Amino acid sequence: xxxxxxxxxxxxxxxxxxxADNNVVVFGEDIALNGGVFRATDGLHAKFGDxxxxxxxxxENLIAGxxxxxxxxxxxxxxxxxxxxxxYPGFNQIVCHAxxxxxxxxxxxxxxxxxxxxxxxxxxxxxxxxxxxxxxFAHIPGLRVVIPSSPARAYGLLLAAIRDPDPVMFLEPxxxxxxxxxDVPDNGxxxxxxxxxxxxxxNDITLVTWGAMIKETLAVADQLTNEGLSVEVIDVATVKPLxxxxxxxxxxxxxxxxxxxxxxxTCSVGxxxxxxIAEKGLFDLHAPVKxxxxxxxxxxxxxxxxDYIPSExxxxxxxMETLEY
Amino acid sequence: MSEVIKSTVxxxxxxxxxxxxxSGKPSQDLPSIAKDFDxxxxxxxxxxxxxxxxxxxxxxxxxxxxxxxxxxxGQEAVGTVIGELMQKEDILAPAYREYGIQLQRGMKIQDIxxxxxxxxxxxxxxxxxxxxxxxxxxxxxxxxxxxAKAVQIRKEKRVVVAxxxxxxxxxxxxxxxxxxAGTWKLPLVFIVxxxxxxxxxxxxxxxxxxTLAQKAIAAGIPSEQVDGNDVIAMHEVVExxxxxxxxxxxxxxxxxxTYRLHDHTTADDATRYRSQEEVDQAWQREPxxxxxxxxxxxxxxxxxxxxxxxxxxKAHVAEELEGYFNMPKxxxxxxxEHMYETLPDALLEQYEIVSQG
Ligand SMILES: Cc1ncc(C[n+]2csc(CCOP(=O)(O)OP(=O)(O)O)c2C)c(N)n1
Ligand SMILES: [Mg+2]
Numbered sequence: 290x291x292x293x294x295x296x297x298x299x300x301x302x303x304x305x306x307x308x309a310d311n312n313v314v315v316f317g318e319d320i321a322l323n324g325g326v327f328r329a330t331d332g333l334h335a336k337f338g339d340x341x342x343x344x345x346x347x348x349e350n351l352i353a354g355x356x357x358x359x360x361x362x363x364x365x366x367x368x369x370x371x372x373x374x375x376x377y378p379g380f381n382q383i384v385c386h387a388x389x390x391x392x393x394x395x396x397x398x399x400x401x402x403x404x405x406x407x408x409x410x411x412x413x414x415x416x417x418x419x420x421x422x423x424x425x426f427a428h429i430p431g432l433r434v435v436i437p438s439s440p441a442r443a444y445g446l447l448l449a450a451i452r453d454p455d456p457v458m459f460l461e462p463x464x465x466x467x468x469x470x471x472d473v474p475d476n477g478x479x480x481x482x483x484x485x486x487x488x489x490x491x492n493d494i495t496l497v498t499w500g501a502m503i504k505e506t507l508a509v510a511d512q513l514t515n516e517g518l519s520v521e522v523i524d525v526a527t528v529k530p531l532x533x534x535x536x537x538x539x540x541x542x543x544x545x546x547x548x549x550x551x552x553x554x555t556c557s558v559g560x561x562x563x564x565x566i567a568e569k570g571l572f573d574l575h576a577p578v579k580x581x582x583x584x585x586x587x588x589x590x591x592x593x594x595x596d597y598i599p600s601e602x603x604x605x606x607x608x609m610e611t612l613e614y
Numbered sequence: 615m616s617e618v619i620k621s622t623v624x625x626x627x628x629x630x631x632x633x634x635x636x637s638g639k640p641s642q643d644l645p646s647i648a649k650d651f652d653x654x655x656x657x658x659x660x661x662x663x664x665x666x667x668x669x670x671x672x673x674x675x676x677x678x679x680x681x682x683x684x685x686x687x688g689q690e691a692v693g694t695v696i697g698e699l700m701q702k703e704d705i706l707a708p709a710y711r712e713y714g715i716q717l718q719r720g721m722k723i724q725d726i727x728x729x730x731x732x733x734x735x736x737x738x739x740x741x742x743x744x745x746x747x748x749x750x751x752x753x754x755x756x757x758x759x760x761x762a763k764a765v766q767i768r769k770e771k772r773v774v775v776a777x778x779x780x781x782x783x784x785x786x787x788x789x790x791x792x793x794x795a796g797t798w799k800l801p802l803v804f805i806v807x808x809x810x811x812x813x814x815x816x817x818x819x820x821x822x823x824x825t826l827a828q829k830a831i832a833a834g835i836p837s838e839q840v841d842g843n844d845v846i847a848m849h850e851v852v853e854x855x856x857x858x859x860x861x862x863x864x865x866x867x868x869x870x871x872t873y874r875l876h877d878h879t880t881a882d883d884a885t886r887y888r889s890q891e892e893v894d895q896a897w898q899r900e901p902x903x904x905x906x907x908x909x910x911x912x913x914x915x916x917x918x919x920x921x922x923x924x925x926x927x928k929a930h931v932a933e934e935l936e937g938y939f940n941m942p943k944x945x946x947x948x949x950x951e952h953m954y955e956t957l958p959d960a961l962l963e964q965y966e967i968v969s970q971g
Contacts, residue, residue: 314767340767341767345794346790346793346794346797348786348790348793348794350756350786350787350790351756351759351787351790351791351793351794353756354753354755354756354757354759354760354787354790354791355756355757355759355760355763355794356760357756357757357760358707358756358757358758358759358760358761358762358763358764359760359761359763359764360760361743361745361757361760361761362705362743362760362761362764362765363764364764364767366760378786381750381753382753382756385750385753386750386753386757391952391953391954391955392734392952392953393734393737393746394734394737394738394746394952395734395735395737395738395951395952396738396951396952396955397737397738397739397742397746398743398745398746399955430953431953431954433954454954454955455954455955483958483959483960530958530959530960530961531960532959532960533960534959
């Protein structure tokens with residue numbers, strides 16, 4: 290079995306579920322013949338045709354709005370936003386309708402849709418192509434926000450997202466679209482949503498992260514392991530709703546926690562995790578929780594993007610301070 | 615210098631249709647529906663029912679028994695005709711002033727009152743696919759486009775109807791929905807209920823476009839204006855648009871010219887921004903009296919029937935109020951029940967707090 294990248298795993302999941310469920314339709318900007326600017330929908334149009342894989346006019350609010358309409362009428366739409374930085378025209382439809390359709394109608398209508406968007410920095414892209422604004426969506430009741438961080442999790446979580454009866458924001462960390470390859474069997478097996486994944490088990494400290502920051506976090510974990518420390522690494526994966534149980538259980542064991550995220554610091558998913566730890570895990574802690582995050586600045590143009598994105602050095606320093614506290 | 619030659623590459627015109635003038639007299643040769651008196655009486659009766667309901671709802675709000683309510687006074691013909699012509703399996707994407715349609719498609723007075731009475735259960739009405747009242751202006755136009763795409767993909771013979779106001783035509787959602795409906799040739803009919811006002815903002819402030827119907831031209835969709843207070847004209851124009859869409863000939867935009875005789879909602883005071891003179895003039899054009907006069911002129915209606923009808927409709931409305939008044943308050947935990955199909959574990963703790971009161 291050939292090994293595949295994260296973005297190829299996205300394609301594989303889409304193809305699998307389109308084959309399994311005729312109600313799944315895929316659309317967005319440049320996703321049909323072109324296969325998407327990152328090639329996430331490569332080959333789907335050839336395989337499933339115009340009715341199930343189609344380009345939309347260039348309007349993100351339109352993409353979000355028709356997704357709501359299709360989902361309410363029994364389709365399982367998977368909409369692609371070309372970049373998360375361009376999702377905002379569709380914010381109204383996602384927040385005011387996708388997230389509320391089931392609640393508003395007491396379950397008469399619902400929104401079983403997936404809104405996919407590549408997000409995050411690190412690919413030397415122009416302005417508006419690099420932000421990490423998952424917290425905007427995590428704030429909204431009724432949504433799920435799911436972020437894969439490996440090919441296997443991209444495959445399993447995207448299948449789960451499409452099958453989920455409620456709207457899911459599926460945010461793809463494009464910096465690691467092609468970072469690693471994995472053997473991902475195309476067996477249609479979904480991974481659980483609302484569940485954090487413990488990637489490394491350890492006793493000395495818990496590193497909590499998601500998305501592309503998995504890359505630096507695992508690298509730091511490896512260095513520390515080589516230095517004789519026992520490091521637990523948790524991939525949050527579903528940042529809304531949060532699986533705090535897994536994080537709190539880990540902290541009960543390690544007593545120390547560093548949260549690593551690419552997004553800006555203030556009012557972020559990391560803030561929420563830290564607040565939950567303060568509420569429920571305070572007396573397990575041997576040191577204050579630390580957050581290593583992007584800065585509360587506008588995402589810089591790419592010359593400075595790696596000054597903004599938490600580096601291995603910043604993560605390591607935070608870990609050492611927490612361990613030595 | 616010689617004159618620059620510029621050739622015309624596109625031209626358009628927008629028609630306006632009216633059959634009955636303000637007083638109910640024919641303003642041109644009448645179509646066959648005008649001789650279908652059973653149908654016209656049915657529509658007339660329904661409009662009288664709507665007005666009885668509307669009057670009652672305003673009254674309920676004034677006496678503290680209802681939240682803010684958006685009246686349909688003066689606009690009854692638009693919804694009445696659309697509701698009459700839509701098929702059961704069609705899909706409606708309404709704004710919040712379309713009771714005339716909704717009451718013919720499974721929604722009950724009780725549901726409407728629940729909606730304005732602060733209770734989501736009003737949106738859980740007896741129609742499996744119609745969208746519920748949409749408050750963010752024009753956003754329902756895109757739901758309609760998505761629904762129409764679903765219909766098209768499944769090769770069903772259904773039509774989707776999006777209804778929005780004149781103000782809504784300034785929103786991007788309206789333009790985006792028309793644009794995609796045109797390029798995808800969707801089975802979608804847009805009906806702009808132009809009641810001349812968007813709260814306090816008059817039609818001419820919304821747009822310099824001479825008609826709202828012409829906005830469809832840029833999307834490559836045919837469109838027209840119709841006297842929305844003339845039941846017969848509405849019937850002709852809407853029927854043709856629905857038939858076209860059902861037969862695969864694509865979308866259509868209808869601008870129905872009417873007038874909002876009441877305040878925007880019960881929370882509004884229209885005397886702040888429009889003259890009594892304008893409202894008095896609009897009353898001359900209102901839809902119910904017009905068809906009433908036409909029926910009387912054709913000896914199909916009389917004072918006796920009218921008195922009976924008024925009594926009947928008031929009683930009918932009163933009967934239906936019981937359900938609303940007897941509706942128990944929702945349980946506090948109902949807030950959680952439909953956030954997701956299955957309540958995520960992360961919400962259990964909050965659910966418990968609420969369930970323990
Ligand atoms: C997106 C949005 N902006 C503002 C409002 C507040 N608002 C409610 S009704 C209304 C006017 C709508 O006018 P029109 O589309 O003509 O419909 P009408 O009320 O006249 O039927 C406004 C501004 C809203 N509901 N949604
Ligand atoms: Mg209006």
